[in-house]
Amino acid sequence: MTMRNWQLRCAELKQRGEYLFKSKLWSDCAFQLGDVTIKAHKLIMAMASPFFTKMFYVEHVNSPVPIYDVRPDVFNILLEYLYSDNLNIESSKDACDLYYAAKRWRLPYIAKECAKYLSEHMTPDNVCHIYQVACEGDDAPLQRACEKIFSTKTMEVLNDGSFLQADLATVVKLFSLDPLNIYNELDLYTAAVKFANQQDKKAGNRALKRLEKDGVMECSTPKKEPSPAKRPRIDNTNGSQGDGKDRSTVSSDMFQDKDKENSPPWTVRSPGQISQNSHETALESTDSDVTRDDKQKEEYRDLLKQIRFFTLTPQEFADCEILSSLLTESEILSLSLNIASKESPAPTPDWFSTTYVPRTQATKEERSRLAAVFRSTIHNFKTIKKYESVPFYLRNCAWTLMTIPTEANLEDKDNIVVAVTCFHDGNIQEWMQHSKVKVKFCTHKTVPKHLQKVGLKLSEPYVDYGMWVTKFDREELFNPEYGFIDDFNAVTYKVYVNTVPKSSDSPM
CATH class of the missing domain: 3.30.710.10 (Potassium Channel Kv1.1; Chain A)
Structure with missing residues (x-):
């Protein structure tokens, strides 16, 4: 008016x-x-x-x-x-x-x-x-x-689901x-395997959609909107779109999507954007055993050549159970020999990083810290079968958060189990008995006090494993009024760990 x-x-x-x-x-x-x-x-x-x-x-x-x-x-x-x-x-x-x-x-x-x-x-x-x-x-x-x-x-970046997208x-x-x-280069290799598994799954989904579109296969799942086309690179010097074509003439065609018949016109398509459909893929798929031939493994050479395998100890390399996911047998053998001895005559592929100099790490003090707060996001929370975070470090031990949100995987269908595990050297330390571990599911809304920050208890059956366990009421966690789960079916959590409860700088 x-x-x-x-x-x-x-x-x-x-x-x-x-x-x-x-x-x-x-x-x-x-x-x-x-x-x-x-x-x-x-x-x-x-x-x-x-x-x-x-x-x-x-x-x-x-x-x-x-x-x-x-x-x-x-x-x-x-x-x-x-x-x-x-x-x-x-x-x-x-x-x-x-x-x-x-x-x-x-x-x-x-x-x-x-x-x-x-x-x-x-x-x-x-x-x-x-x-x-x-x-x-x-x-x-x-x-x-x-x-x-x-x-x-x-x-924290490697641990978040957005890394896989x-x-x-x-x-x-x-x-x-x-x-x-x-902690060491195997953290990068583990993340690389998860990333590659996710990429392969996405590629398989695209191939299946093409077959369905061509009528070769019938669609057995509900159809979803196709992923948006990748945008040309932006050239901000002259207003062109970086594809070598002259953009000096303005017309309404510049605003139109070439694939507009196959995608909703209001879909966001910023460069590199994680679309809503990208959250359809469950994180547990990244941990599954994916079989690749040698040619498929070559697709990730640019990624693997950034990893400094030669800085690993022979034991660290031998203990890695997923080497064959992205490395061929000959590459694993060559790496093993060269890690064991700098003087090894074993030939190495051209793409290997041959440096024996460890990456400059800002983590030496952080790995030995006594208390810290860690934050990450679980995508696809309502449908994922199992989630286990990439490790974070305190007292020179690796820690992970694990949960099983899917109702079908729980004997106790009314609750969601959350566990934080410390992978120690096998000897129970006194500090573990006195450590405090809490988990908070983040939200901008007002929630009951008992959901604001939940303490975990060192579970009796799993003392030897250093596992702290608690339960969240499923209905409360899934309640939209509390806002724990966002519009993209993602949950953000914080883990508070204090191995010296009486410390004045405790994050608890």
Whole structure:
């Protein structure tokens, strides 16, 4: 509704712009985002970017202009900033989508604000996504901020489900950094196997969908929307899309998805984005035994050559039970001989990292720390059969969190069991008897006190294993009013471990 004499109530220019944005008074153009039509003003749009100047005052593109790769709420955030200088970003997901749109439509000041927001809200569970976006936008400062998280919180990144959805280039970059916060190089190899298993499963799903589309096979599962096509690289120097083609002419075709008949027009398709459909894959699949021939293993050579196998001890290498997942028999033999002796005459493949210099690690003190807090995310929480985290370290011991959320896998169907295990040297230490372990499932909503931070008890049957166990009421954990499980079926948790309860700097 338009207010009478509204101009008299707006003392500043941005107040007038905000009124036009909300009321759509005198709007003379529109954008079509799926089922949503958003009205705007050509003059405001053209004042903001030469991209829109060319669109409306040179090419005279007809309204409504179809946009197939930006969500309406994100587009409204962008418009609000153009009209009033108010930038209301509420999540890193929105910031990534807005960053991509700003880079594409030549709005550098918005891209800068988005990059600042992402740098300030970067965590292990979103850093892989942000890094991919930063690479697409050629944003070196944002890339360096991501690399700092990779280096200092490596195990938390590897432990998070979002790592499995990253692209190969991001994982290769992570593995190439020095320092990395890992115990030894087998942490990287284990993560590489899980990543490769996930990639193989995704490739198998895509092949199955192609067969179903071609009518070769009948679909035995409910059909889902196909994954969005990968975007061309952004070139922010001239507004082109980096595919070598001239983008000097603006037309509505630039906004259309080439595969629009096969995907919903409002689907978010930012570079490197983890789509909602990506969370369909259960993490337990990454731990399954995947058989690959030698040719398939070669696909991950760029990843494996970043791993410094020669820094391992012979015992560490021999104790690894998943070597054959990505290495051939001849490669395992060659590595074994060269790890055993630097003077070994055994030939090594060209792709091997031949350095015997250990990676600079910021973990020596952290591995021996007495108390710490660890945070990670479990994706596909309602359907995953079993979850076990990548190890974190205290008192020079590896610790993991394990849970079995799926109801079918529990004898006690009313509760969800959560266990934190310390893999010690076999000798029960006094500090274990007095250690305190707590788990918190994170939420922004108000929850009952007994769910805010739950203590785990050292389980009598598993004392020798150093296992702390507790139970969560299934109905309470799954209750949408408490907000433990987000819209993407993911749960974020924190593990609080204090091996010296009386310590003044206890995180408990």
